Amino acid sequence: MTIPVFYTISDNYTPYAAVSIKSLIDHADKNKDYTITLLVQDISDEHKKSLEDMSTDNVHVNIFHIDDEMVKPIHKGEENYLRGQFFTMSIFYRLFIPELFPQYDKAVYLDADTIINTDIADMYNIDLQDNMFASCPDLSIRFMPLLQEYIKKCQGIFPPEKYINNGVILFNMKEFRDKKFVDKFYYLMSKYHFDNPDPDQAYMNEICEDKILHLEKEWDAMPNENMDEIPNPKIVHYNLFFKPWHFKDVQYGDYFWKVAKTTPYYDELKKQLEDFTDEDRQHARDDLKKMADKVKSIEKEKYTWAKVKKTEDVRI
Numbered sequence: 001m002t003i004p005v006f007y008t009i010s011d012n013y014t015p016y017a018a019v020s021i022k023s024l025i026d027h028a029d030k031n032k033d034y035t036i037t038l039l040v041q042d043i044s045d046e047h048k049k050s051l052e053d054m055s056t057d058n059v060h061v062n063i064f065h066i067d068d069e070m071v072k073p074i075h076k077g078e079e080n081y082l083r084g085q086f087f088t089m090s091i092f093y094r095l096f097i098p099e100l101f102p103q104y105d106k107a108v109y110l111d112a113d114t115i116i117n118t119d120i121a122d123m124y125n126i127d128l129q130d131n132m133f134a135s136c137p138d139l140s141i142r143f144m145p146l147l148q149e150y151i152k153k154c155q156g157i158f159p160p161e162k163y164i165n166n167g168v169i170l171f172n173m174k175e176f177r178d179k180k181f182v183d184k185f186y187y188l189m190s191k192y193h194f195d196n197p198d199p200d201q202a203y204m205n206e207i208c209e210d211k212i213l214h215l216e217k218e219w220d221a222m223p224n225e226n227m228d229e230i231p232n233p234k235i236v237h238y239n240l241f242f243k244p245w246h247f248k249d250v251q252y253g254d255y256f257w258k259v260a261k262t263t264p265y266y267d268e269l270k271k272q273l274e275d276f277t278d279e280d281r282q283h284a285r286d287d288l289k290k291m292a293d294k295v296k297s298i299e300k301e302k303y304t305w306a307k308v309k310k311t312e313d314v315r316i
Helices: 011-027 046-050 090-100 145-155 174-178 182-191 197-206 255-261 264-275 278-298
Strands: 002-008 035-038 059-066 105-112 114-116 134-139 163-171 212-214 235-237
Touching: 002 011, 002 090, 011 035, 011 046, 011 059, 011 114, 011 255, 011 264, 035 090, 046 059, 090 105, 090 163, 090 174, 090 182, 105 235, 114 255, 145 197, 145 278, 163 197, 163 212, 163 235, 174 182, 182 197
Parallel strands: 002 035, 002 105, 035 059, 134 212
Antiparallel strands: 105 163, 114 235, 134 163
């Protein structure tokens, strides 16, 4: 038996994915078998080889090319822009993992901007019961009043602390297939064109609401200037804008650089940090504010999740 782990990346995210995978390998049990699959649409031959060459005797790293037809219904409209800024299809790939890999009834998904500090088998072995998936509440927005308002007024999720971050997921793959999650996703997306700063995450929160197992915060520790570091995080997730390859003093940054030093991408990552200017950092902070401010415009949309839920059950 193998433990399946998935990432979804675009080509430019290869260096960060390599660091994350290295951290997973460093903590993998030599007596267990792991299969890491990276879902991509386009990747250079050089990057593909560098990732696959990370394979060990018991950790197998594979590249899987996403079928253009599967993501064709996801159009490049502004409502599908990540954080209201730009369109990247890769954020949606995770929604199709259960359909694409019917051989697995359970699997782990990780964003590429993560560091694994424990055997990922410990997460895989968590009992999902009859829940659709397991994830942690989104602590990165816990202290952002406008985004808390967005979750209540636009998403209609109460209390907003229920709202999960889907950068770390334990999938009940069989339930996703049996309940036809993808069909529900296509239907809601085509009918309502919901505007969300986090499109993929919003759909998972809404469609699976009350069928989500909330994990302890150690499984998705995110930099947050309003909180102290979580001691001994099992997974660190550099969510939103504060990446260690852009900010020297980012919370949990030491975890990233300790692993990065052991990869072929270390010099490239250090150069990214050196080349990222104070002006760039200010833009990142401004972008965070813009994302929060977007809430005010979403509230005025004809269709928001909260409005639609008054007349239709969007849950699976």
